[in-house]
Amino acid sequence: MTSAAVGGKPSGRYHHGDLRHALVDAGLDMARTGGPEAVVLREATRRAGVTANAAYRHFADREALLHEVCTRAQSAVARSIEAELAQVREQAPADRARARFRAVGVGYIRFARAEPGLFRTAFFFPVDLRRSQSEEGAGESGRNPFQLLSDALDDMRAAGLLDETARRGAEFVAWSAVHGLAILAISGPLRAMPAARLDDLTTKLVAMVDKGLTSSG
Amino acid sequence: MTSAAVGGKPSGRYHHGDLRHALVDAGLDMARTGGPEAVVLREATRRAGVTANAAYRHFADREALLHEVCTRAQSAVARSIEAELAQVREQAPADRARARFRAVGVGYIRFARAEPGLFRTAFFFPVDLRRSQSEEGAGESGRNPFQLLSDALDDMRAAGLLDETARRGAEFVAWSAVHGLAILAISGPLRAMPAARLDDLTTKLVAMVDKGLTSSG
DNA sequence: TGTACATCAGTGAACGCGCGTTCACTGATGTAC
């Protein structure tokens, strides 16, 4: 994942070996620190130990590199959510559906707080709502955060927690709530809030969404 | 409000007359078009018809200008909310409190959609939670969006719609939900959604928040 | 009312910076025969 893991340019070699990956990894490191604006093509080549324009053998321009970095960041969000989902224990279907739904929100916010730069990067370009972004293959999650949320809501519907009208548009409403807290926790006034209080807020928000969507009225 | 309203530099005059305001207005115009990153000091002076470094008679640096632009953008959000609040009709206190609460959310999202650049600018610097930002005096709203939301929640509490525990942290939870939809509607995947559908979503979201906070459980 | 002078609010030119990108080039690699 880190630039070091793939290695800088093996010293003395004229051909890098895997410059494309090295550039993307460098881009991810920059994004981690400073968000999408911090992804600078020249700096990426510097970190890879290579001349500035070598990047153009692998990317059409800076935006193409950034795009790939963003896609990778999105996968990282998805992995955080999946990690949270994996912890939901077996239980009655309806309870389980509900628990999984909450886990999606918690995983999302957890990631935003742990990796604010990557989080902002993940949503720098509008997320593709339907198709998964893995052409990358091995190691990458096949699902994006939005799909994980949609699936969770489908399960709630299947479990009878949501009727047809409540289900309609629910992903957008739920996503909004969770995304908003994530953003405010990163760059808004909640930035300075102690972690424990933010945990409470996360729980409270996710519970509110659950209740607001679920209770008929 | 617009640069034209204050006027460019009165031609031929050595002293501008009100350069500070002209620069802020120019900054607001840039922010309106391209968000906070688009607020460029040199361009502001160009628009005011003045040499680049004349700005330094009025602002310490670019950030100082941007800061003032952001404050003004925040006031604009507050005004949008107040416009929405003004339309809430007289009715039983509890109903009215609820209607006013919803109006805050609707006004917030309405502004974000109408002026995405200014909206992003308004929250570029973390909003000051407690104090109102009007040193500006005349014409500026004395309240910021967060205060308007807090007041609405206080009214709901007074009307008996919220108990003590539900009230605690409610502004953050409510704000998150509304802010999230605003952001997704501007720069996220909801960007391309037809206006009517976004209106529905806004209603649905605000109703969800109301219900989620309000119903005891 | 008139003048001297301090202060204020501009000018004009220049600085260094780091960026993305393009050019003509060359060393390394791998494939056909």
Add this chain to the structure above:
DNA sequence: TGTACATCAGTGAACGCGCGTTCACTGATGTAC
């Protein structure tokens, strides 16, 4: 197995750009007497 050659993936130098900021300066304004 050995060699010729096309292709690939780098080099090194340079470009123009627009930015924020600083310098020494001057024209305009307003106040004290």
